[in-house]
Amino acid sequence: LxxxxxxxxxxxxxxxxxxxxxxxxxxxxxDAGTEPTTVVDWTEGAPEVVRVGAGDPSRFA
Structure with a gap:
């Protein structure tokens, strides 16, 4: 965080x-480490990748 x-x-x-x-x-x-994570916004009902970091965001595209 x-x-x-x-x-x-x-x-x-x-x-x-x-x-x-x-x-x-x-x-x-x-321990979570310090590498930023991928952030996905679901507030509009569909996923929107707002930050790419650790984690594969391709499933939200």
Missing amino acids: LLPGAEPFTDGWQIKEELDHQVDAVVDAG
């Missing part, structure tokens, strides 16, 4: 500590 002006959070406990008051759940899957 990367918040503006902050170092990346790579552990679930860091994310929970920072955002517990704003999110319903945090899934801790171990």
Whole structure:
């Protein structure tokens, strides 16, 4: 997780500590690393790739 002006959070406990008051759940899957992820926006009902990073976005094209 990367918040503006902050170092990346790579552990679930860091994310929970920072955002517990704003999110319903945090899934801790171990260290996430710092490579940006692919972001897919579903707000319009169909997927739109808004950032390409780790992960193959071809299934959303």
